[in-house]
Amino acid sequence: MPRQADHDQRRHQIAEAVWRLAARRGLEDVTLRQVAAEAGVSVRLIQYYFGSRDALLLKALEILNHDAQLRARARVEALDDANTPRGVVRGVLMEMLPMDEERRTRHLVHVAYFVRFLWDENLAPIAAEAPPELERLLADLITWGQREGQVPADLDPLPEAEILLATADGLQTTVLLRQRTPEQALALLDRQLDRLFSAAPAPTRTPAPTPTPESPEAP
Amino acid sequence: MPRQADHDQRRHQIAEAVWRLAARRGLEDVTLRQVAAEAGVSVRLIQYYFGSRDALLLKALEILNHDAQLRARARVEALDDANTPRGVVRGVLMEMLPMDEERRTRHLVHVAYFVRFLWDENLAPIAAEAPPELERLLADLITWGQREGQVPADLDPLPEAEILLATADGLQTTVLLRQRTPEQALALLDRQLDRLFSAAPAPTRTPAPTPTPESPEAP
DNA sequence: CTCTTATTGATACGATCGAACCATAACCGA
DNA sequence: TCGGTTATGGTTCGATCGTATCAATAAGAG
Incomplete structure (x- = not known):
């Protein structure tokens, strides 16, 4: 066999160019030239x-x-508080926010593709798979938090996960439009997490939920 | 002067065609032809x-x-519970959700324009003006709710308004992608509103905030 | 009735698009 | 060394884009 190039590397190089163009100007500017x-x-x-x-x-x-999945997984696993439910939930939600150029580009690309998701039947399944997975993951983490006594036991994990995900997604939009910094968005998310993880952070199982008022935080 | 046409009506007719095309296929398909x-x-x-x-x-x-602003204002004013803080807040947030074809098209158009907002300096100010206005409006409504004793007095209205808006915006995304019905999104929003309007619905001023546990609700 | 002008229609032009074709350089097993 | 496959570049083609130009139509004032 003749000279072989690293196909994956080549494909990646070209794909990156697509991302940059789509994030910068939208799909209209993603021409072959x-x-x-x-x-x-x-x-x-x-x-x-x-x-x-x-x-x-x-x-x-x-x-x-x-x-994105590989990088996100690595980042979440590398978190300092990857052993607490709240830490992991926060880490997962941070992947929804454009905390750096990589994530900003990723989300802008998704926005650029958005309308196409609705009519391009080849693209539709790609857009459909991620959210339910994330919802289940977050719901499991919230259940973990309930077992640890940090989340009130009477809460329904799945709807709470859905709300968290929607909130993070909505904050993402404003950060992309530069109406908020990633740090401001994260502060608002933390406020929401304060409400969810409102039970006493007991090291042992404390099934008695003790609601505490949330602490105000600067936006 | 010779025959005169209704310029505004003509412009509106053409603008509607732009909306439909942008919502259906994205800005790429909004060609003059x-x-x-x-x-x-x-x-x-x-x-x-x-x-x-x-x-x-x-x-x-x-x-x-x-x-959109005209129609939204009319819808909110026509609400049954337009005299309660919670009712108006809910009405405003419903404008963020694609509850009907008109609102669905409107939000899809916004998504189609999104990336362009970031580099087209003529479009940027249009995208920038709406969110801060809505945040102030919602914050005022929450303050009203606090005066009525329906919202815990120790909450900061502005961050709460920001979170509500972000949540509604995130839910909007999933509805546009048909991953949720408008009704399911609204149910999740109501759950969030339950948490915000958690004080006793006192007809008179009851400045004592009495936190009550939220009631579970089916998604 | 007619003339003027606001309004609408058809066509042409240069640029750029995605796609296809042809050519060639690089490489490795035989 | 050589043959053949793989990898890359250059060029062309018909279609379609935004825009500009050239006409035609219709209606009210005089």
Whole structure:
């Protein structure tokens, strides 16, 4: 077999160019020529690796999500308080916020694809899979918090998880529009978490929920 | 002066075509020819009324927002419980949810424009004005609720308003993606409102905040 | 009736799009 | 060394884009 290039690396390089263009100007500017220029390759190479433009958009999104999942998992596991329910919940929600350029680009790409999710049947399943997974994950973490006595036992974990996720998603929008800093959004999320993890942080099982008033926090 | 047409009506007709196309397929499909076909007019007419495509996109969005504000105000004022703080807050938040085709289209248009808000300096101010206004409005309503003794007095109205708005916005996303019905989203919002309006609904001033545990609710 | 002008329609032009085709350089097993 | 597969670049083609130009229509004032 003749000279072999690292296909995955090549594909990744081109996919990154797609992300940058989509985040900067929207899908309208993700043309084969622009992607080629941004990635520093020829148009022909993009066709060689991805085929059509539709396939490129699809693959670039798949690579983005795959990448994001790996990085997110690593970040959550590297948290200082990865052994407390609240710490992990906070870490997961922080992945919804554009805390750095990587996450900002990722979310902008998702916004750029958004309308397409609704009519492109190849893209639809990709958009559909993530949220239910995250809801279940958060619900499990809240249940863990209840077992640890940090979350009031009478709360329903799944709806609470759904609300947390929606709140983080809504905060994300404002951060992307630069109407809030990531830190301000995180402070609001912490306030919401204060309400959820309102029971006494007992080291042993304390099934008696003792509601405490939340502490005010500067936005 | 020769025959006169209703300019505003004409502009509105064309703007509606822009909205439908943007909501259906994204800004990529908002071409002059497509808009002309969708509105049932000629390309020349669009140029006559709006000039360039950029001006069309800008004007169509302005008309959308102007329309939306009128309709939203009318809907909120027509509410059954427009005389209670909670009722008005709920009404305002419902405007964030795609409760009908009109609001669904409106929010989809906003999503389609989203990335453009970040680099088109003509569009940026339009996106920037609405959220702070809504936050102040909701904060005032919460303060009203505190005066009525329905909202715990120790809560900070502005951050609470910000969280409510973010939650509604996040729920909106899932409804647009048809991962939730508007009714399910509204049920989650009501759960959040239960937590905020947790004091006794006293007809007279009851400044003593008595925290009560929230009642579970089916999603 | 007619003339003027607001309003609408059809067409043309240069640019750019996605896609396809052809050519060639790089590489490795034989 | 050589043959053939793999990887890359350059160019062309028809379609469609936004925009500009050229006409035609319709209606009210005189």
